[in-house]
Every structure is written in C-alpha cells, then in structure tokens.
Amino acid sequence: MKHRRLCRAAVAAAVIVTLVPAVPAVAAERSPVPVPVVSAPIPGTVPGDRLAPAVEDTYPFFSTPDDLAAKGYVEQEFHLSGVADGWDTSGNQVATDVPYRTRIVVRRPAADRAFNGTALVEWQNVTAGYDLDALWNGAAMMRAGYAWIGVSAQRVGVDQLRGWSPARYGALDVTGGGRYVADELSYDIFAQAAKALGVRGNGAPLGRLDVRTVLAIGASQSAARMTVYYQSILPKVEPVFDGYAFIVGNAPTRVGPEPVFQVLSETDVRTPVRPSPDTDRFRRWEVAGGAHSGWRGQQYRAPISVRDLGAAPVYDCAQPPFSRVPVDHATAAAYDHLVRWVRSGVAPPTAPPLLFNADGTKARDELGLALGGIRYSQVTVPTARNTGDNAGQSFCFLFGSHQPFDEATLDGLYRTRGGYVAKVVHADLGNVRSGYLLPADALGNLRDALASGVGG
Structure with missing residues (x-):
C-alpha cells in the first residue's frame, strides 16, 4: 500500500510537469495509473487443441482467422497483473489496491515501418457471455497500420475464459477473489492496459513499436462502461488515453480535454432528442440503414464461434436479419479523424442527423429506407x-x-x-x-x- 502511494505521488508529479499547459489545475489531485506487470507472450498463438493440458497446446480465445502474416501482422497474448482500484458506476471509489490478473490480445505490425503510431485499445464486449472483439476490422486496421489491443476487463468474460481453457486462463481474476463481482476493478484495469503499452524490452506488448497516440474504443455495453469511466472517473485519475471512440453505444456528456467521437447505427438512434450537440471536443455520426450488429461482423465471427464455442448462433427474427450497410466504414473513417484531432487539432466533419416524423417515428422514403444521417x-x-x-x-x-x-x-x-x-x-x-x-x-x-x- 505504502509503495503504491509513493509510486502514485511520483507519477502524479510527472503528469503535472508534462501536462500543465493542457490540463486544468485539478490534475494535481488525480491518482496515477500504475504500470502493470506484463508477462512474456503466452505460448500457443496458433489455433490448436484447446483441450490439451499444456498451455503451449492452447491458443487465444477468439484468435482471429484473418491472415495476419500476409499483411505483416502478428497476434500475441499477454497476461497483466497488479493491483487495481475499484469504482462504482457513479464514480465513487469503493476499493484500493485489489490484486488482479487478466489478459490482453495484441494484433500489431511486425515491422516498425508499417506502424502508423496509433494503438486502438478495445474494451472487449461481454454481452454474449464471452469476450468479443467487436471492433476488430482487420482489413481497414491493417491497411492503415494500426495496432489493436483487446482488453479483458470484466468478470463475465474472464470467468468464461477460465472455464474455456483452465490451463491457459485458470489464474485470471478481476474480482479480487470474489469480493468485487460488479466489475468495480474494470475501469482501472482498462487504464492499466493502456499504460502497459509503454513497457519496453523483452516481452513488450508492442515489441519495438513507438506509440504516439493511444485511443480507447468500445462498442455497445463496452461503450457504456467507457462512458462511466470518462464521465465520472477520469476527472479523478491520470489520463492515459489521448482520445475516445464510443461505437454503437452511449457517450459521455461531460466535456473534457480528450476528444470524443460517437458513431451510431440506425438501430441506436431511437429518438429525435440528442443528449449532446457537436462541439470542438465532441462529434456524433449516425449511419442510415446501419445495424447495431450487422452482417459483416456476423460473417466474420461465425467460423470463430464454430471453432471456439462448438457452433454459431442461429436466430429466428421477425424480418430477415443483418443489415448490409457497412457501419464499419464509418468507424474506420472516425479513427483516422480522431487521430488527426488529437495530434493536430483538426476537428472531424459534422454529419446530418437521422430524420424523424412529427409523431417520433423514423422518417423513411418510398423504399422504406431511413432519411438523414450518413448515407452510404x-x-x-x-x-x-x-x-x-x-x-x-x-x-x-x-x-x-x-x-x-x-x-x-x-x-x-x-x-x-x-x-x-x-x-x-x-x-x-x-x-x-x-x-x-x-x-x-x-x-x-x-x-x-x-x-x-x-x-x-
């Protein structure tokens, strides 16, 4: 406890020295985010026999089937461990220095020259009961040279990992031994994962890549968790992300120094009332015809579900499911805009909102297609x-x-x-x-x- 307090004081001093021109005076009271202990890459990075007893014969859960090597990319998995503070959803601190151990999955360029300098740190989504890399867009991310880092921050995902492969994940715990089961530690764990990207030497998560910009990204429930973090916790802790992308989910209304980009599908826009207008720190895009969970994501995940879960889910919906409108095109453009916003202060373009009728229903044309919004x-x-x-x-x-x-x-x-x-x-x-x-x-x-x- 004493050691961590001393570390926090030292980091806080460094933050004040480096960020005084851009951060208000209250930054001096922010708690520093510790650097976690990072394991060497966990052996077994190619899908094999997950039932084998040795860690070397397992592989990362939901390991991507994309041909990373053909694009000059690698996938590696690391364990992170340390102590984390706990917060409730109102931003009240409820725990201090609780031991944890979790994992991150890294997909990055193998060569320095192919890296664009930006790390996209995704809060993995657990709505389905397991970790989902909802925002991995291999084609766009690899052609641009991004590094992608998926963080297992929540209990549901980690518990499923432990059962899926006890050999690989049995030691993971984000609940403090069952004392904090409402994901109170998740916010600090997510922030510590970002700090881990600065680790250098053998076993560094990003190898020798030189990171200039770190963006937090999250979809749906993960966007809601990030909203709590940005809205209520970030004012009290060291800032470790340069910008935030909230995809098909909530976004904060608080205006902070870190820019916020929200991308919504048609599914997510249920009312003509928008909680926050665009500002010099906030952008909201709405994609006409797009779905919260559309066709491309389902096509990508179906074979992975068969491999790692035994079967792909089948749904009986009222209408033929899965819109083909590519919301991922909007997110790909948004990431590039967000990087420029952070580095150069160039704000992204605004976009028209989806339109609604006087009775509050969505306005549609004669073909039944939504009016307004970004129209691909x-x-x-x-x-x-x-x-x-x-x-x-x-x-x-x-x-x-x-x-x-x-x-x-x-x-x-x-x-x-x-x-x-x-x-x-x-x-x-x-x-x-x-x-x-x-x-x-x-x-x-x-x-x-x-x-x-x-x-x-």
Whole structure:
C-alpha cells in the first residue's frame, strides 16, 4: 500500500510537469495509473487443441482467422497483473489496491515501418457471455497500420475464459477473489492496459513499436462502461488515453480535454432528442440503414464461434436479419479523424442527423429506407431494403434487417449495369469528399457493385 502511494505521488508529479499547459489545475489531485506487470507472450498463438493440458497446446480465445502474416501482422497474448482500484458506476471509489490478473490480445505490425503510431485499445464486449472483439476490422486496421489491443476487463468474460481453457486462463481474476463481482476493478484495469503499452524490452506488448497516440474504443455495453469511466472517473485519475471512440453505444456528456467521437447505427438512434450537440471536443455520426450488429461482423465471427464455442448462433427474427450497410466504414473513417484531432487539432466533419416524423417515428422514403444521417451508397443506390430495425428472439432487435429487392424493382431503378455502377461511384465519391468514407472502402464498394450483376 505504502509503495503504491509513493509510486502514485511520483507519477502524479510527472503528469503535472508534462501536462500543465493542457490540463486544468485539478490534475494535481488525480491518482496515477500504475504500470502493470506484463508477462512474456503466452505460448500457443496458433489455433490448436484447446483441450490439451499444456498451455503451449492452447491458443487465444477468439484468435482471429484473418491472415495476419500476409499483411505483416502478428497476434500475441499477454497476461497483466497488479493491483487495481475499484469504482462504482457513479464514480465513487469503493476499493484500493485489489490484486488482479487478466489478459490482453495484441494484433500489431511486425515491422516498425508499417506502424502508423496509433494503438486502438478495445474494451472487449461481454454481452454474449464471452469476450468479443467487436471492433476488430482487420482489413481497414491493417491497411492503415494500426495496432489493436483487446482488453479483458470484466468478470463475465474472464470467468468464461477460465472455464474455456483452465490451463491457459485458470489464474485470471478481476474480482479480487470474489469480493468485487460488479466489475468495480474494470475501469482501472482498462487504464492499466493502456499504460502497459509503454513497457519496453523483452516481452513488450508492442515489441519495438513507438506509440504516439493511444485511443480507447468500445462498442455497445463496452461503450457504456467507457462512458462511466470518462464521465465520472477520469476527472479523478491520470489520463492515459489521448482520445475516445464510443461505437454503437452511449457517450459521455461531460466535456473534457480528450476528444470524443460517437458513431451510431440506425438501430441506436431511437429518438429525435440528442443528449449532446457537436462541439470542438465532441462529434456524433449516425449511419442510415446501419445495424447495431450487422452482417459483416456476423460473417466474420461465425467460423470463430464454430471453432471456439462448438457452433454459431442461429436466430429466428421477425424480418430477415443483418443489415448490409457497412457501419464499419464509418468507424474506420472516425479513427483516422480522431487521430488527426488529437495530434493536430483538426476537428472531424459534422454529419446530418437521422430524420424523424412529427409523431417520433423514423422518417423513411418510398423504399422504406431511413432519411438523414450518413448515407452510404448501399442506401442512396440501394439493391435492398436495409434498416436498423428488427424484432424477435434474443438479440434480433440489434441486427437490423435486409430484404433484397425483386427483379422488377431493380429493373425500375437501374436500366443498365453501367448506370448502376456510375451511381455507386458518384455516391461514394461524395462520401469520400465529405470525410465519411475512406477511399479504400469506396474501392471495395465499387468492386461489389461490379460483381453484383445489377442492371443486366
């Protein structure tokens, strides 16, 4: 206890010296975030036999099937350990120096020259009962050179890991031996994971990569946890993240020095009342036709679920599930904007909100597509009715819907293939110019349009 207090005092002094120009005077009262003990990379980084007794014969849970090596990337897993403070959801400190042990998964460029200098630290989502790397977007992240770090911060995810592979994860605990089961330690653990990225030497999570910018990212429930952290806890502790991305979930209303970017699908926008307007520290984007949990994420995770859980979930929804509108295009653009915002003070572009009728329902066109918001070519040059709405069992309400148009409707919309493709290109160029779409994703949309056969 005494040792940690001395460490906190030393770190606080360093924070004051380096951040005085940008941080208010109250920063002197902030508690420092300790650097956790980082293990060497855990052996077994390639999926194998998880039932084997030796750690070397296991692999990280939900290890990505993406071909990382072809893109010059590596995946490694580390254990973090130390002592963490506990906080309730109102920002009251409820515990001090509670021992913990958890894991992080790192996907990063193998070579320094391929790294763009930014680490995306994701609070892994546990709504399904296990750790989910909801925001891993391999194609976009690897082409840009980001490092991605997934943090197991919550009890539900860690408990599932312990049962999934006792050999690999049996020593993990984020509850202080069962004393703090409401994720009171999760906020400090998440922050300590960011501090761990500065560790150097053998076994460093980021190897020899030189990190310039550290962004906190979280989706859905994880965004809600990050909101508690930013809103009520961050004013009392050392800032360790340079910016925050809250994806398909809550965002804080407090205005702090660290910029906040919120990206919402159509699913997530349920009322015309917005809690916070855009400011010089806050941006909110709303994606027309997008779903909280859409098609691309489901397609990516299905084979992993079969491999690690025995089967992929099957849903019986009121409408055909999983909108094809790529919300991940918005998040990819948002990360790049957020980096520029942090490094150069260049604020991201604003975006129009989704529109609502006078009775509070979402405004839609004659094809049933949402009006307003960021409108990707999948909405402005549609081949299907994609919405953010659905109903039915389990998580169906989060999946949105996808109902392809029949041939007669398509023939009425697009007389020729060239005309259809030209409209897609025109829509995507407009979104690129507006800053809502990256050129590489526009090119991907063009390839999809050419392969679609729409227009004959």
